[in-house]
Amino acid sequence: MAQAIVLDSKGQRLSPCSRQKALKLLADGKAKPVSEDPFTIQLPYAVSLPSEPEIVPHAKPGVGKSVLVHICCGPCGTYTIKRLRELGFEVRGFWYNPNIHPFSEHERRRECVRAYAEDIDLPVVWSQGYDMPAYFRAVAGHETFGQRCAICYRLRLERTAQVARQGGFDAFTTTLLISPYQQQALIRDIGEELARDKGLAFYFENFRQGWCERGHMAREHEMYQQRYCGCVYSEWEAQDRSAATLGCVRPRRHSGGQ
Numbered sequence: 001m002a003q004a005i006v007l008d009s010k011g012q013r014l015s016p017c018s019r020q021k022a023l024k025l026l027a028d029g030k031a032k033p034v035s036e037d038p039f040t041i042q043l044p045y046a047v048s049l050p051s052e053p054e055i056v057p058h059a060k061p062g063v064g065k066s067v068l069v070h071i072c073c074g075p076c077g078t079y080t081i082k083r084l085r086e087l088g089f090e091v092r093g094f095w096y097n098p099n100i101h102p103f104s105e106h107e108r109r110r111e112c113v114r115a116y117a118e119d120i121d122l123p124v125v126w127s128q129g130y131d132m133p134a135y136f137r138a139v140a141g142h143e144t145f146g147q148r149c150a151i152c153y154r155l156r157l158e159r160t161a162q163v164a165r166q167g168g169f170d171a172f173t174t175t176l177l178i179s180p181y182q183q184q185a186l187i188r189d190i191g192e193e194l195a196r197d198k199g200l201a202f203y204f205e206n207f208r209q210g211w212c213e214r215g216h217m218a219r220e221h222e223m224y225q226q227r228y229c230g231c232v233y234s235e236w237e238a239q240d241r242s243a244a245t246l247g248c249v250r251p252r253r254h255s256g257g258q
Helices: 019-027 074-086 103-119 132-139 147-166 184-198 207-220 232-244
Strands: 003-007 032-036 039-042 066-070 090-095 124-126 171-174
Touching (some): 003 019, 066 147, 074 090, 074 103, 074 207, 090 103, 103 124, 147 171, 147 184
Parallel strands (some): 003 039
Antiparallel strands (some): 032 039
């Protein structure tokens, strides 16, 4: 059945009706003709139409929030920082890695982070000095892989949480979450525990999805890419693995490079 266009007194388009019904409204003086082609009638009163539902774009979890991200090294900071910014966070970096040994290696990695931060306009909080004695005191008697790693995670994340709370940040996180060599579930547990204690949020995401992009970005920025996690124990283990490839020694368990 042919449909008639129906307008209200303000010209708003209403739901159409059948041509037969439109003709009856005209005959009863309840509407006036507007046009024959297309067949259109107009009512003598205005109709209040419901407003269109507001379409809210998918909210980004970081919009309006600040996050302090612990940076373990430049390469791991590439994708992680990019991702946090995409999520809407106001991002600030934090450098505190007393596990890195020797001092020359610590400074080389710190300089790599500094150069990258300048390239991407990232403000960074720099922990002053070289707190290596604190690391060795903490891991003394627990130097095996796994035990020392848990202590190392807590040492660095606890300092990050302290700085985040003092700085008024909404959340903190770490670039350690991008590495497939690190114990991600343990890092998350420690981070969330510290967050509860400090009245903050620990932002967790499986940043490992960006591991390949991390490599591309690090090469694009010509970054120094280290061969071991950072501590002297992981350096020894990395050397053992290198020697093992030449048939010199039996390899130890992977220490979890950066």
